[in-house]
Amino acid sequence: MQSTQINIENSSNIEGLNEVENKPKKKLSYTKWGYIFIASFFVIYLIFTLVPQLLTIYDSFFDYDPFSGILVTDAHPEFCGFLNYQRLFQENALGVIEIYQTIGNTLIMWIIGAIPQMVIALILALIFTSTRLKLKGTGFFKTAFYMPNLIMASAFSALFLMLFSQIGPIYTLFKDMGWIPEHFDFVVNKTSARLMVAFLNFIMWFGNTTILLMAGIQSIDESIFESARIDGASTRRVLFDMTLPLLKPIVVYVLITSMIGGLQMFDVPQVLTNKAKNSGTRTIIMLLNDYLNMKNYGRAGAISVILFIITAVLSIFVFKTINKKEDR
Template sequence: MKNDVKKSANRKHTIQYDNWGYVFIAPFFVIYIIFSLIPLLTTFIFSLFEYYRVGLLTVGPTFIGLENFKAIFTAGDSLGKYFLNTLIMWVMGFVPQIIISLLLAVWFTNTELNLKGQGFFKTVIYMPNLIMAATFAMLFFTLFSPNGPVNGMIRSIVDKTNETALGLGAAEPMKPIYFFTSTAWTRTLVATMNFLMWYGNTTILLMAGVMGIDNSLFEAARIDGASPSQVFFKVTMPLLLPIFVYVFITSLIGGIQMFDVPQILTNSAGTPDRTTMTIIMKLNNHLQSKNYGPAGAISVLLFAVTGVLSGLVYKITMSKYQNKR
């Protein structure tokens, strides 16, 4: 009896830590449920309802099934056009981004090159990622406006060339280039901004992947007489594939969700002729007009497309890697 009493007394004074883990992870689940899960489920629900506002009058919510999905495909303003715009601008920015990031990652991690000032260059290439997209867009809008610095430099160079060739005052002043009235130029500017903002982050990720490869593999390849290009394609790239796929998928998701740069650069109009309007910009137009049904339908469709494309990319690129293992 005395032993039982002592054991029960000891239990009362003993702190039980078994359930404290749930207490520490509870904030994450609470925040996730409130700010992510509930809005996600609400979006799915709104996609099946007619729900919008006209002035101060709210219409709905009225259940209409898949009518919102039919409307976004059959309307004169086709959603496919905006998806194509988004895809084109993402590809234009991602291709140079991944090429330059791969080169920088290989150079910075190459022990034979032993580049000096690596810390400085790594900081510089990552700095654009810290600048807000709105600031970047306003900067480019100012630089490439008809009276901006870029037009001023081009005009100065052309005028000096004409003066040299034809004599002083013989040529008329050059007219400014209206960059934002050209589809090619506007898309190029959007892609350039996305490239500048994200190539530093991509470089850091790829560098981490290269540094995770055993250095003895590179040394063995060099001893066997492999050239730098052979080392890159036969050793670095196959072992870097998991990180490369991660970068590709996250960039694809970010590209599909492209919004802030073209929104600010074109003043939310997607000029010229909506050739730079993205899917999220179209979604934002529905939200601004309080038309929650089509907005929900676009969000659900975007969720499905993102999931399918990410799954396909992972399956196609990683199948060979998994088979080799």
């Protein structure tokens, strides 16, 4: 009892241990494995994304334009400062400022697709989640509405192009009904072409938006609605006083991410209207694509950088709405 409570086994053993102790001690550490496991991602990102990104930005300050004042060969572009950016905001031979035109087109087509899409998706999300209506078959409808989102956009557009062409069935139907004038071309007419692009985007994305909004509604505590109802709020009041305000962050999130996606609109207008050379549906990415095909990397780079800046600003909004959501 008087000695220590810990039984140390006797000394011969201890001397042996001491010898081992003199050797340099290594530590057991898994740190290196973390680096090993994430290495592939970062190496590939560096080579295939980061380097090209930096090259794009670098390019945007060099003149590749064979018709520009400072004429250079393709192999030796010259530093030109912000010339590429300035040129983008100048009128071209047709008297059009291409960057404004394409961004304008993109935004117009996005808005006429996204606004109805948001409204309808909201209505759908509300009636799907309504405990009053208790609709049957919501699973089927959700599945049906989401399907167009997975369809190849270029194929969907090609289909539209054919259905609305001069010999397509929809064209024939419209003509027979007398809704359109003789020799009307859907993809050449500015308004109809824009409407078609917007409509296609609408069809492809409203199901997706519905599902996102439903998740948003379901994440709201059910008891909030119940207590509002017990407090005497009508269905309409619950909708406008509770559901919509609580849903606002998600709606903003969905809208902005949709806008970021919308800015990158390419497949649909490309397939649908590129052959028709419709200037009313030319998007910013189509412009970029054209410059790339001309090997004018400077101008293409400048467009990419502008697009990146717009996206970055919008993304900050997204993160802010997300953070607000967390505060709630």
